[in-house]
Amino acid sequence: MSEPLRCRGMYDLLPADMERFRWAEEVFRRTCLAWGYREVRTPTVEHLFLFTATGTLTPQALGRVYSFLDWDGWSGERVVLRPEGTIPTARLYVEHLAAEPLAKLFYVQNVFRFAEGDARREEWQAGAELIGDTQPLGDVELVLVAQEVLSALGLGGVTLRLSHPGLVRAVLAKMGLPPEEQLRLYDGILEGDAEALARVQERIPELGAPVGLLLAEEGQGSGYLANLRSVFLPALPELAAPLEELAQVVAALEGLGLQPRVAGALVRHFEYYTGPVFRLEADGRLLGGGGRYDSLIGLLGGRDVPASGFALYLGDLLPLVSPPRARAGVPAWVEASDRSPGAIAEAYRAVRLLRERGRQAQVALSPSQGGEPRLRLGDGRYLVTSGGRQREAASLEEAIALLTGEGRR
Template sequence: MEDSMRPPGMRDMLPDDVERFRIIESAFRTACLGWGYREVRTPTLERLHLFTAAGTLSPQMLDRVYSFLDWDGWSGERVVLRPDSTIPVVRLYVEKLKDAPSAKLFYVQNVLRFAQGDESREDWQCGAELIGDTYPLGDLELILIAYEVFERLGFTPEIKLSDPGILRGVLSKAGYAQAERLSVYDRLLDGDSNALSGVQERLPTGTGAALQMISMEGDGSAFLSNLRSVLASGMPEVASVIDELATIAGVLTDIGKPPKIAPALVRNFEYYTGPVFHLFIGDIKVAGGGRYDALISEVGGSPVPASGFALEMEPLASLLVPTGSTARPAIRIASAGNNGTDIGAVFALARALRTAGVNVVVGESGISARWIMASSEGFSLTEENGKALRLTSVEEVVQAVADAGHD
C-alpha cells in the first residue's frame, strides 16, 4: 500500500471484483428468496452498548471495533461502525419484528473491524438469520440454503458439523472456569497438540479416547456414535448434545450430503449454543454458522431460539472466474462529428437501442467489429465482415440490429 491514498486495510473493488461479488450475491439472494427469507439492512452506525451488553461480542472482537463519540454539541454517546451483522439484525428483530412467530431474514452488507497493517478491515457479508425456529428443521434449512448457494455457483462443498457443547461439557466436567475453557479451546484450534494434556487427569477414567477424538475429524453418524460410547458413562450430560448433532448428520446423509464431524470447529466458543456448521471448497472455508439461542434475550428480547450463517465472501470470490459478460457491450456508437445534430443522433439511437434491450457504449475509442457511425444525415452500421449498411432512421437501425442477432 506504499504511496496509496487509501487507508490501511481498505480495498478498492475493480470491475472484475464487483462482477464476482454480484455473481455470489445473485446466487445467495435467489436461494434465500426461494426458501421464504426476506432482505433487510441495518445501519452502519450502532450504539456501542449493543455489542457490550451481556457479552454479545467476544472480548477479542471488541478490541477491534471502530468506536467514537457521536457528539451533538452538548452531549454524546459512544457508537461503533458495524463490526458484526448478526447482532444488529437481532436488534432489528427485537425492536420491529418480535411479535411475529418467526423471522426469516437475510442481508448483504459490510462490517468494519480493525486489523494490523494492511490486513482487511472492511469485509462484506451475505448472511441469513432464522429467528423463532431452530432444531432440527431450522439448522437443516440453513445448511441446505448455504449448500444451494454453492451449487448455483458450480461448486460441491464439504459440510463439517460441530457443537461447542461437546467440548464445553468436557471442560466443565474437568472443573475449568470459563476463562480457562476459552484458553484451552483457542489453543486447540491453533493446533496446539498439548492443549488437552492437562484435561485427562481431571476427568473420569475411561475418557481418554474421547479427548483424542475431540481433536480429530470423522465421518458423520459413525463418528458421533463412537464419541457417544466413550463419553456416555463418565459424562452423560454430553450425550444429548451428541444425539442432537447425530440427528442432523443423519438427515444430511440420507439426502446425499454426508457431513464430516469436527468437535473443535469454531472460535466463538461461548457464542454458539447448539449445532454449528462450516462449508469448505477444498481446504478453503467459504461459509459458517450455527445456533445462538441466548442472543435474543441478551440484546433485550424474550428468549427465542435462533440460528444463522454467513458466506466468506473474499475467499469465495477468489474461486470464481469473472466472465466479463456484464462489461461487453453489444453495439458501439460513434459520432460522425462534434456538432450538436450529430451528437443528438448518437443519443437518440442509443436510447432507442436501450429501450429494445441492447447494450451500448458511446464513443470511438476501442471500436469493435460491429459499430454504428451516427450523424444528422443517417447511420452507417458496420458488420463483422467489414461491410457498411447505410440506414436513414433510428427505427431501421434498431430493426437491423435485431435481425443481426445482437444481444
C-alpha cells in the first residue's frame, strides 16, 4: 500500500510500542505518587479563549492548534483540541481546587498541534504541575522528579540545561522593541542567527562584552553564573534578579550531585515563563522540559499564585526505553474437540477455573495454536497432555487438578 490509510501526522502504537508506553507511564505514575502528586485528566476539547484571551500562547503557537466551531444548532463556541497540558490543568485548578493552598498534580494525556509533512501532530505528554508558593523548592523538586523518572527508566547520559527568561527579557527591554519584534528577534537568537545577535549588540553597546556570551553560549553551573554576573551586571543591573533566582536552583541541584548546564536563552515562548526553566536531553532528543509560570493562574481568572511544571515528551522518550521482560509462565491450553456450544462453554469454564487457581490459561482458538500442557475436552472426555505424556481424567475437576499440580501422584 503506497499511501497509508491513517491521517497524516498520526501514528499507530503497535504492541511493542504499547509495552514501552505502559512501562514509561507506570514509572511516571509511581514516581509522581511517591512524591505526593495526584493524577488528573482534562478534556480533549477546551475553549479557544483559554489560549487567546490570556495571551498564554504566542500567535505562532496558536496558528498550529486544531480549532473548530462547537455548534449546538443555534450558536457555536470556538473550541480546540488540547494543544498542551499545562493550561488545561491550570483551568482545572481554578475551577475545582483553588481553595487548596498547594496542589501537586500530574497527568498522562495526548496533545494535538499541526505540523508540516509527516511530523507528529498528536503527541503524548507525561506532565506534573506544582501550584502554590513553593519557590525555590518547587523549582528544584520538579527537576528531581523528572530526573528520577528518567533514571528509573534506565536512561543514562541525560543532559540537564537551565535558564531564566528574565535574562532575555532584560536585554530585549533595554532595546526598547515592541513585543512582536522582541519575539522575532528572540527566535532568531535561538536559531543561532548571527545577525540577530549583532543587532542586539548594536542597540546596547554599553554591555561591553559580546552579547553572545549571555544569549548564545552556555557553561557549567554556578561557575558560569558567577562569570555572567561579573561581566554583565555593571552594564545591565536588571539581570541581578533572574541571575539570583537561577543561582539558587543551580546551587541546590549541584548540592545533590547533579551537574546542570546554564544557558542564557533556552526555551521558545519566553513570555510564557516567569522563572527558572529547564530542559532534559539525551541522544540528540529533547526528552522533556518545563519551568515556572507565576502569571498563568491569575490570567485564567484565579487568584495570583505561583506555579511551575514540566512535561516529558513520550514520542521522543519511548524509542530509548526498554521495559523489563516479565517472567511469563507457560500457559495451559484448553482445546474444545468440536465447535458445539457445550464444548465451547466447558473450554472457557476450564480456563476460568485454572485462572482462579493461579494457573495461566488460554483457550486454543484453533487445533494448531499453543502447545503443552494441554487439555482437550468434549463428548464427556478430558485428555491432558503434558511432557509428552497423555492422561485421561474422569472429570473436569480432575483435569484441572492435573494441570495445576494438585493431582500429581
